[in-house]
Amino acid sequence: MVTTYRILLIVAVIASLIQFGQAQSSPPIKIGAILPLSGSASNFGAIARRGIELALEDLSQEDRARVSVVYEDDGLSNSRSATAVRKLLTIDKVDALLTWSSGTGITVASIAEAKKIPHLSIASDPAVAQGRKFSFTYWPIASDEAEALVAFLKTSGLKKIAVLSQVHNGIFAIRDALINKLSDDKSILIIANEEVSGDVGDFRAILERVKAKGEFDALMPIFFPGQLAVCIKQARALGITAQLIGFETFEDKDEIKAAAGAMTGAVYATGGDPQRDFIKKYEDKYPGESYYTGNQAYDVIRLYVDASRQSKDSEAIISYLKAIKDRQTSSGTINITESNQFRLPTTLKRIGADGMPQELR
Secondary structure: OHHHHHHHHHHHHHHHHHHHHHHHHOOOEEEEEEEOOOOOOHHHHHHHHHHHHHHHHHOOHHHHHHEEEEEEEOOOOHHHHHHHHHHHHHOOOOOEEEEEOHHHHHHHHHHHHHHOOOEEEEOOOHHHOOOOOOEEEEOOOHHHHHHHHHHHHHHOOOOEEEEEEEOOHHHHHHHHHHHHHHOOOOOOEEEEEEEEOOOOOOOHHHHHHHHHOOOOOEEEEEOOOOOHHHHHHHHHHOOOOOEEEEOHHHHOHHHHHHOOOOOOOOEEEEEOOOOHHHHHHHHHHOOOOOOOOHHHHHHHHHHHHHHOOOOOOHHHHHHHHHOOOOEEEOOEEEEEOOOOEEEOOEEEEEEOOOOOEEEOO
């Protein structure tokens, strides 16, 4: 009887040591997420948050117990982004950062670099990551998106483009990538290149100025929600019938609805649709909701979880991220570049008469 008791005691001790060892090898990690949960881009922030919550639900019981996320709302304001990151680092003591948009990413990157905190940003501007050690972008690379759009322009016989861009780092990065792609190709001309403040609500004078510069067969309005649909509706009302082309903000369902059919036929470059298993899980949990940027936010959480499995030391996490090659994620196959930009799949979509974006094949 004593022997049996001793055996059971030894087994219990060994089991406790194994659990202790597992806990030691997988330390707790706290992630700070700065999202636009208010303001004109709040729809995108809500989607990203859903992606994060879904990622947490999909973790194993052991990982879920060690991972926590602290949310901060910056309303897509750089000053609020700076306040948010300082609060996350000094009060919440987070171990890693997730940000949304290039403006937020650039603001946070300098602070993350100084504090040596890993930072993954759902952003298109390479300035977020280039020349930095601790910051990375996790979004289709702007030059890849521009290349896809240029290919569409050529196959469609579109030769003259008018560009209107909101004053914003990420938007300028996308616009400049397109200009660079066209710099050595004289078959497509940019006849107008207007920069517009984010507080403009009436585009008619700007559009009239663009019309005065000559005929164009493609109009590229690059704006965040709140301005995009207004600009497009006013363009159509002024008799501008040029093919609409653009980038990922065309994906916003509220803007498509607000445009009241004016965005039908628009073609835009964006990240490829997520994998089918992600789409099913997302649509089951959030029926009828867009998953735009949700899969990227999901992936960032999963990357941090895997990167911190042995250690949450910043150097260990960075080394893990910089070694990623042909990694399968909810966004498809990803690779890291030398400039700390993750290369994600890119696609073109067209908005149908029903208001639904469909991949253009």
